[in-house]
Amino acid sequence: MNVTDQATPVQIAQGSPAVSNGEVSDFVALLKPRVMFLVVFTALVGMVVVHPAVHPVIAFASLLMIAVGAGASGALNMWWDADIDARMTRTQKRPIPAGRIAPDEALAFGLALSVGSVLALGLIANPLAAFGLAFTIAFYVVVYSMWLKRSTAQNIVIGGAAGAFPPMVGEAAVTGAVGIETFVLFLIIFLWTPPHFWALALVKSGDYARAGIPMMPNVAGPDSTRCQILTYTLLLVPCGVAPVALGFGGLAYLAVSGLGGLAMLASAIQVFRRRDGEPAARAAQQLFGLSILYLFAIFATLLAEHGLGLWWPVPGIG
Amino acid sequence: MTPGDPNGRVPALTVAEAKRRRSRSIAIAVALGVMALLFYAVTIAKLGPGVLNRAI
Numbered sequence: 001m002n003v004t005d006q007a008t009p010v011q012i013a014q015g016s017p018a019v020s021n022g023e024v025s026d027f028v029a030l031l032k033p034r035v036m037f038l039v040v041f042t043a044l045v046g047m048v049v050v051h052p053a054v055h056p057v058i059a060f061a062s063l064l065m066i067a068v069g070a071g072a073s074g075a076l077n078m079w080w081d082a083d084i085d086a087r088m089t090r091t092q093k094r095p096i097p098a099g100r101i102a103p104d105e106a107l108a109f110g111l112a113l114s115v116g117s118v119l120a121l122g123l124i125a126n127p128l129a130a131f132g133l134a135f136t137i138a139f140y141v142v143v144y145s146m147w148l149k150r151s152t153a154q155n156i157v158i159g160g161a162a163g164a165f166p167p168m169v170g171e172a173a174v175t176g177a178v179g180i181e182t183f184v185l186f187l188i189i190f191l192w193t194p195p196h197f198w199a200l201a202l203v204k205s206g207d208y209a210r211a212g213i214p215m216m217p218n219v220a221g222p223d224s225t226r227c228q229i230l231t232y233t234l235l236l237v238p239c240g241v242a243p244v245a246l247g248f249g250g251l252a253y254l255a256v257s258g259l260g261g262l263a264m265l266a267s268a269i270q271v272f273r274r275r276d277g278e279p280a281a282r283a284a285q286q287l288f289g290l291s292i293l294y295l296f297a298i299f300a301t302l303l304a305e306h307g308l309g310l311w312w313p314v315p316g317i318g
Numbered sequence: 319m320t321p322g323d324p325n326g327r328v329p330a331l332t333v334a335e336a337k338r339r340r341s342r343s344i345a346i347a348v349a350l351g352v353m354a355l356l357f358y359a360v361t362i363a364k365l366g367p368g369v370l371n372r373a374i
Contacts, residue, residue: 019331019335019339020338020339020342021335021338022338022342023338023341023342024341024342024345027342027345055363055364057359057360057362057363058360058363058364061356061359061360064356123360124360
């Protein structure tokens with residue numbers, strides 16, 4: 001679908017804008033700042049856990065380019081999804097469906113930032129990191145946004161890999177290689193993504209149905225979705241603790257990932273058991289909120305252990 | 319060129335449009351300045367601190 005062939009309701013009413021109506025804040029909103037923060041945070045952890053011998057300016061500049069690349073992905077996603085964003089209450093106020101930014105502006109903005117950030121990362125860090133960033137952007141925009149999102153209920157399972165790449169890109173930027181540590185961090189985010197987004201989809205299934213997006217509750221039904229949420233959480237919990245077994249998670253991480261994992265599991269069980277009415281919606285909302293806290297807590301703990309020196313070895317491991 | 323205008327004239331900006339354009343221009347200028355500083359800092363970091371010590 002070519003979004004530029006379809007005018008937004010505001011454009012239909014007023015005619016295509018001759019000058020840009022966008023404020024600076026609208027262009028910032030195109031970048032999806034909250035997603036950018038998550039990307040930067042996980043990429044930073046990916047850099048820190050490998051203890052690289054790299055100049056801090058290079059590390060900072062690399063992180064900045066990863067952030068810009070993440071923002072570019074967001075802008076391109078908003079360009080492509082403007083038509084369905086207009087049909088969902090959660091996304092109606094975004095700059096393009098709200099008529100504040102023209103689709104072509106968002107496309108040009110996203111493309112310029114994508115190309116610029118990848119080229120700059122290649123010059124600042126190395127070609128592997130630049131390739132990783134380019135792959136991440138392409139995966140999110142082409143594979144997820146343009147292909148999977150509208151065609152399969154497995155959209156966020158496969159497409160969620162895009163959100164899991166940043167730790168590996170971060171490591172590649174500071175070491176020129178990718179190791180087991182950041183691959184495990186990739187797996188953690190990859191397994192976290194389905195319960196996180198399906199919990200949201202259980203609550204917002206009407207919104208997604210209106211937009212015609214085949215989210216799991218709309219395709220396989222809420223009960224099947226609850227079962228799959230529990231399954232992925234059962235896989236996530238041991239994976240979340242894996243850094244301890246591999247020697248790069250210390251005592252603090254063991255505590256946080258262990259307790260956090262148990263909390264996630266308890267919440268997923270509640271989602272599985274409560275299937276009707278307000279208790280079901282509440283359970284799904286709680287899981288959604290808890291999942292954000294869980295991911296932030298385990299990555300923040302790794303950052304504290306490796307970046308701030310708050311490391312206590314796990315007895316018997318390291 | 320304004321769509322549909324055969325003479326190619328651009329309509330005058332309203333006060334709000336002018337304000338928005340100015341703020342976008344400032345943001346672009348700041349971003350370009352930050353980028354220039356960043357590339358300078360990265361270049362110095364890659365070349366090493368010895369680059370500043372040289373015989374005139």
